[in-house]
Amino acid sequence: MSGEALLKVENLRLDLVVGGRRFGAVKDVSFSIGRGETFGLVGESGCGKSITALALIGLLRAPLAFGGGRILFKGREIQNLPDSEMRKLRGNAISMIFQEPMTALNPLSPVGRQIAEMFVLHKGATWHEAERKAVEALANVRVPAPDRRVKDYPHQLSGGMRQRVMIAIALACRPDLLLADEPTTALDVTVQAEILELIRDLSAAQGTAVLMISHDLGLIANMCARVGVMYAGRLVEERAAQEVFRAPSHPYTGGLVASLPLLGARASHGRSRLKEITGVVPAVTAFPEGCRFNPRCQARTEICIAEDPEETALPRGGRVRCHHHA
Amino acid sequence: MPETDQMILRVEDLAVHFPLGGGLLGGKRRTVHAVDGVDLHLRKGECLGLVGESGCGKSTLALSILGLQAPTRGRVLLDGVDIAAPGVDRKARARIVQMVFQDPYSSLNPRQTVRRTLEDPLRLHGITDKSEVDGRIEEMLRHVGLRPEQAARYPHEFSGGQRQRIGIARALILKPKIVVLDEPVSALDVSIRAQIINLLLELKETMELSYIMISHDLGVVEHMSDRVAVMYLGRIVETGGWHSIFTAPRHPYTRALIAAIPDPFGERPGVKISGELPNPLEPPSGCRFHPRCPEVRDICRKPPTPPLGEIAREHEVRCLRAAELA
């Protein structure tokens, strides 16, 4: 992390509006990302990680609504920017790649043109110039024979190649921040490994900061320096990535780490019954009172039901939101 | 092969070919060799893990074993009877082989209560006595960790994990001997997976089941399997006990699969492979993995395809350089 943060999210609140009632889908979430840093958000479905990313890029849509807090990008508040201003940032200074590249690409336009569009739109390039740059951009994401591939339509490419095109589009304007929402979930493991390496190499080369979002704790820990763990709309723990695995502080993180059948665990320790986290992931409309993890928590006491825990700084760095943290 | 008496299922030279093109409007008629000569066996009480990237044929192989896909060639022998042959009674096969599906949302009929989902198969198979039906359903629900009174509910009233329990109950209600598990936990929330993995392992003991498990999550495969078969482009490239596959993989593809899993501690060494699955319509000559293989030599490119060779007891590898790569 270098000096001033590139992105600072302060007490972000995002609401799900159902029949006039507002449910706190994301509540009091704060984190910051330094220039060139890779930060991970990990959590299960409905924990609020993806809508946090959408809020950062100004793409929240009904029934979701901004509920409060501040988003500072390069020191400037962007949470209330008009759409016209946000559009200048989007794809240019902040860009995003999605889980399913097929739905994010225009099926009727050759991929080269879709990449070139970014240069025309944000950098004022001529189409001729932009098409040439598109070939470079494809070469950059290690697509073989890029001069021929630019003429291909999305359906002619494999899932991995499509995701490379998405990355080429996202990184075309050398953004300061790349949001990657489950970028490899739809891909096979060997292709996933290549895509992750590509994101890692390119962001390092361009000095792009990355917000990596995934349900896969192992992937996040592998890719990121720091990790934020989300549960039911709250950031419950924020630590150096490997600390999360070695010495989890929040009972949810601890439970999750213990419940994963990690590769190599059986070979080194033998097979033991996996530790289960009991209960179910709550729906946004039914988040429990007090600590939102309390119905599933082994360490629960009276205070966990009565009071929402505050964020506590951990002595060895990081933060946790738990009354009884380790 | 040893211990033939314990053998419950034997797949012999199974092949499934799909014709493509041709037809009225012409075009060259071509064939996809989805499964191309697979030999497998399953022992009583064993869990066989089937791994490989999408398109490797593992799902087609499973469908053939279930009788949902007619094989082009080969046999699926159960107690000496070929259950994949045309004309085999669907009901007779149903009492032997069952399946647990990946997606707990689309695998339950939204218009049927849990009770009907479990009752219909029993009645179809001649169990019509009211008290016996009730008893079997109640017992089954308890087995999978649901309360008997929940039988009156519809699928949408359950969470993903509970739905998967219902799917497991449906697969086991006819007391089959073999259950095909198709990615049984990959669609579930991370904090729920341990519950289902533990349940499946318990049921394997209590109901004396044998599993064939398809999964791309190698952590889950290592935890649950007794033996593992690795498939690539329709063929088995390595098979052996879980310990040898995970601690001493010999085929470069198996090594690459394991190396591709992101290690949270960033310590796992290993070869990365590049490129993607070749077009299955034009499989590479010689060893089908050679275009992506980090250990490729000239002999690997020449036909014929290397045979599956035994390198240790119960450990077979389809690689010309298996001995050198030890």
Place this chain on the structure above:
Amino acid sequence: MKFRANLVIGGALFATVVVAGALAPFLAHTDPVMDANLMNAEVAPGSEFWFGTDAQGRDIYSRVLYGARISLTVGIVSQLINTVIGVCLGLSAAYWGGWWDDFVSGLTNLMLAIPSLIFALAIMAILTPGLTSLLIALGLTNWSYTCRLSRASALSLKGQGYVQAAKVLGYGDIRIMLTQILPNILGPIIVIGTLGMGGAVLAEASLSFLGLGIRPPFPSWGSMLSDARDQITTAPWISIFPGLAIFMTVLGLNLLGDGLRDILDPQSRARTA
């Protein structure tokens, strides 16, 4: 539950027609066929003859009430035949695929290319005019939309896990179609069936108007309109009231179909959920 205007208005209109038809013997003032009285010919609507009388002096109010019976019978029965044919063909084509699917799809396209009214006309020209012939003619010519819809819906459900699971559990093909697929595609089929009923009522009126449907003196709205052609300027009530009855019934059925779609269509349900 939201107030759904189309469902309520459509339902009310349709219910009115059903009640009128069902209670016709009690509500009618005269016998619709027998009570011709040339002394009362072409009497304008008034206190004695609510809707006036026709050229033969028959009470139009009574004839419109009895006409509802014929229109509803034709609408409901012919549409039931269409639905059964369409669902059977569409469902089985989607499930079995192969040559059967090619055949059914070809037949459906053929049916869609022939205007169904012309086709029904041809059938009626062969058969002797009458209610049974009308039911056959309209019941055999309007199943193509239902067939297409069932095929498309069934096709999207065929790959669902629970259909696969039923196969693995040993269910026969017919049982899978009836217990696993049909209940899940019923919603849109009911909607298109209701809309088709409106179409059948119109088709009956058209055929009868052309003299190929219900034969005089039996009161069908279409044949009543046909009879009224010559007096349309001199005694407009003779055509206005049967016309209004057709209009009300078809509008009611269409609104009802739209309302049912809002409730039964899973996509619109997801939007309001």
